[in-house]
Amino acid sequence: MKRSSSSVPLDEEVESQRCQTSDAAIDMQPAKDDQIMDTEPPPPTLVTSSTFLSAHQTSPLPIIDLRSPSEFTSSRLTNLSSPLVNLPFPSLLSSGLGCSLPPRSVPFDLILPSSPPPLTILSFFTSKLSSATNSSRTPWLVRNYIITLSTFSTEFLTDVPQSIPGPRLWKPSVIVEEVLCEILREGGEGSVVDLGSGAGRDVAFLAENFPNSHFYGIDNHKGSSKRCLPLWCSRGVSETTHLVNINLKKLDVFFEFLEGQRPVRMCYAVRYLNRPLMAELGKSMREGEVFAIEHFVVNEDGSFPFDHPRIAEVLQLDEMERFFPEKDWTVLHKKIVKDSDAGRSLLNFCVRRK
Structure with a gap:
C-alpha cells in the first residue's frame, strides 16, 4: 500500500483490523x-x-x-x-x-x-x-x-468449498457499475478514491473487477472499519482496498493525502455532498484525472418533495458544472435517474480534466 510522503497517516488501527472479526457489536441499521x-x-x-x-x-x-x-x-x-x-x-x-x-x-x-x-x-x-x-x-x-x-x-x-468471492446479494451504485467501470476498462494507472465510502460496497465491487488497481475508501465515521474491512475480506479484495480515516471537511489534510497517492485515476462520491471539497477538486485535479458523483438533485421545476435529505443537501440543476467548468473539464456522462427507494432524482455526473 502506498503511503503519503507527507505526514498524513493512514489509520494504523484500521490496517491492523483487516480480515479480523471485531468484538464490538453494532446495530444493523437500515x-x-x-x-x-x-x-x-x-x-x-x-x-x-x-x-x-x-x-x-x-x-x-x-x-x-x-x-x-x-x-x-x-x-x-x-x-x-x-x-x-x-x-x-x-x-x-x-x-x-x-x-x-x-x-x-x-x-x-x-x-x-x-x-x-x-x-x-x-x-x-x-x-x-x-x-x-x-x-x-x-x-x-x-x-x-x-x-x-x-x-x-x-x-x-x-461438501465442496464455495469459491471466494461468493455470490453478491447487493448491487453497486449505478454510476459505479455503468460509468466508472467503463472508464477503468480503458486501462491506465492510478489510485481510485471513494469520498465518503460508507459500508464500502462500491469499493469492493470495483476492486473485484479491477484487481490490479488500488482503491481507497475515505470515511470519518467511527464504525467504518467494522463495516468495510469484514466486507472487503469476505469479497477477497483486502490486498487492494484501503480504509483511510480522514475528516473530509479538513481540506488541507485530504489534499495532502491525495498528493501522496498520485497518480490518481479518479475520485468519486456516491450520495455524499461536500461543496467546498468539490469546488477545490474542480480547481486542483490534474490533466486526465476523473471526477464522478451520484447524488440527489432537485426536479426540473426546482422542487424536492421528500423529507430526506434536507433541501440544503440536495444539488441544484447544473450546480456541478459550476464546480467543474467546461473550459477545464470534459463531461463524460450526465444523466438523472430515479432511486429505487422513493423515486427521488439522482444526478449521475462524470468529468475528466482537460
Missing part, C-alpha cells in the same frame, strides 16, 4: 434513505425441505445460510438456481457483514443454525424498531426458513 413499508410484510414461514426445494425450482429467491463457516463447508445446498451466501449469524451482529445482506425490498429465504433460538434470529430481520435509536426501520423480507439440512437428499448437498 440505510439512511430506507423507506418504511406501507404494507405489513407476511411473517417468515417455517417450511419442510420438499416445500423449500419446490419453491426454489418454481420461483427461486436468494438464500442466506446463517450457520457457521464449518457447518456451511461440511454440508451446503447445491444444484439450485438461487444464489446462496453464507453469513454466519454472529458475524451479522459483530463484524458488520450486514452490508452483505440484500436490499430490504428484496425477498429471500434463510437457513438457520441450531442456536440461538429461531425467534431470536427472526426478530433480528423482522423488527421494525432499531435497538440503538428506538426509531422505525424497514424490516427485511424473509419469506421462508428451514433449520436443518438433514432431510435433504444428497443430490442437493455438497
Whole structure:
C-alpha cells in the first residue's frame, strides 16, 4: 500500500483490523434513505425441505445460510438456481457483514443454525424498531426458513468449498457499475478514491473487477472499519482496498493525502455532498484525472418533495458544472435517474480534466 510522503497517516488501527472479526457489536441499521413499508410484510414461514426445494425450482429467491463457516463447508445446498451466501449469524451482529445482506425490498429465504433460538434470529430481520435509536426501520423480507439440512437428499448437498468471492446479494451504485467501470476498462494507472465510502460496497465491487488497481475508501465515521474491512475480506479484495480515516471537511489534510497517492485515476462520491471539497477538486485535479458523483438533485421545476435529505443537501440543476467548468473539464456522462427507494432524482455526473 502506498503511503503519503507527507505526514498524513493512514489509520494504523484500521490496517491492523483487516480480515479480523471485531468484538464490538453494532446495530444493523437500515440505510439512511430506507423507506418504511406501507404494507405489513407476511411473517417468515417455517417450511419442510420438499416445500423449500419446490419453491426454489418454481420461483427461486436468494438464500442466506446463517450457520457457521464449518457447518456451511461440511454440508451446503447445491444444484439450485438461487444464489446462496453464507453469513454466519454472529458475524451479522459483530463484524458488520450486514452490508452483505440484500436490499430490504428484496425477498429471500434463510437457513438457520441450531442456536440461538429461531425467534431470536427472526426478530433480528423482522423488527421494525432499531435497538440503538428506538426509531422505525424497514424490516427485511424473509419469506421462508428451514433449520436443518438433514432431510435433504444428497443430490442437493455438497461438501465442496464455495469459491471466494461468493455470490453478491447487493448491487453497486449505478454510476459505479455503468460509468466508472467503463472508464477503468480503458486501462491506465492510478489510485481510485471513494469520498465518503460508507459500508464500502462500491469499493469492493470495483476492486473485484479491477484487481490490479488500488482503491481507497475515505470515511470519518467511527464504525467504518467494522463495516468495510469484514466486507472487503469476505469479497477477497483486502490486498487492494484501503480504509483511510480522514475528516473530509479538513481540506488541507485530504489534499495532502491525495498528493501522496498520485497518480490518481479518479475520485468519486456516491450520495455524499461536500461543496467546498468539490469546488477545490474542480480547481486542483490534474490533466486526465476523473471526477464522478451520484447524488440527489432537485426536479426540473426546482422542487424536492421528500423529507430526506434536507433541501440544503440536495444539488441544484447544473450546480456541478459550476464546480467543474467546461473550459477545464470534459463531461463524460450526465444523466438523472430515479432511486429505487422513493423515486427521488439522482444526478449521475462524470468529468475528466482537460
